[in-house]
Amino acid sequence: MPASARGRLDAGLRxxxxxxxxxxxxxxxxxxxxxxxxxxxxLLPIPGIGLVTxxxxxxxxxDVQRFPSPERLCSWAGLTxxxxxxxxxxxRGHITKQGSRWLRWMLVEAATTAVRDSELGxxxxxxxxxxGPKIARVALARRLLTLCYYAxxxxxxxxxxPAPAR
Numbered sequence: 001m002p003a004s005a006r007g008r009l010d011a012g013l014r015x016x017x018x019x020x021x022x023x024x025x026x027x028x029x030x031x032x033x034x035x036x037x038x039x040x041x042x043l044l045p046i047p048g049i050g051l052v053t054x055x056x057x058x059x060x061x062x063d064v065q066r067f068p069s070p071e072r073l074c075s076w077a078g079l080t081x082x083x084x085x086x087x088x089x090x091x092r093g094h095i096t097k098q099g100s101r102w103l104r105w106m107l108v109e110a111a112t113t114a115v116r117d118s119e120l121g122x123x124x125x126x127x128x129x130x131x132g133p134k135i136a137r138v139a140l141a142r143r144l145l146t147l148c149y150y151a152x153x154x155x156x157x158x159x160x161x162p163a164p165a166r
Contacts, residue, residue: 030055042157045164046147048114053106057148060103070149077103079142095138104141111140119160120144 001009034040034055043054060077067073074080077100082093097104115121120140127136150158157163 027051034058038155039152042151042154042163043148045157045161046114046144046151047117047120047161048110048112048144049148050110053110056102056106057145057152060100061148061152064149064152067149070146073149074142074145077107077145079104079107079138079145103145107141107144108137110144111137114140114144 030051034051037058039058040051040054043049043057044051049057061067061073064073067076071080075096076098078096078098080096082096084091084093111124115124120143123143124136124140127139131139147158147160151161151163
């Protein structure tokens with residue numbers, strides 16, 4: 001390898017090492033901040049939901065009692081389809097993308113991992129056959145937010161994925 005290319009490669013590796021240290025510190029800060037939070041503890045058993053995703057859900061939603069139903073929470077997060085209605089004809093379109101873009105992004109990313117769960121994977125597989133993989137991932141993100149709603153609302157977590165007893 002030429003010396004100039006080797007120098008650029010070494011510089012890139014040094015940057016990766018420096019960023020890894022910063023990510024490790026940020027992860028430790030996040031763990032310390034949410035260590036005793038019961039809401040995060042109730043969210044963690046849900047497939048695809050890790051510490052960062054749980055912390056984002058808690059930070060963005062905060063008090064789930066603001067929402068009377070999981071449908072309202074999903075609508076607030078922008079994970080519901082837009083709708084045009086004229087008389088008896090209804091057209092559903094793309095998701096509205098209203099609300100927190102960070103929450104929506106984190107849940108779509110979490111849906112990528114959540115398909116490994118047998119029940120959620122079957123749900124996503126059925127939608128993938130009919131509508132395609134991208135729509136299935138967004139539908140699974142909405143399902144995850146619904147599970148998060150019940151986990152935040154109930155003291156024992158959602159019934160499908162209960163929080164471990166302390």
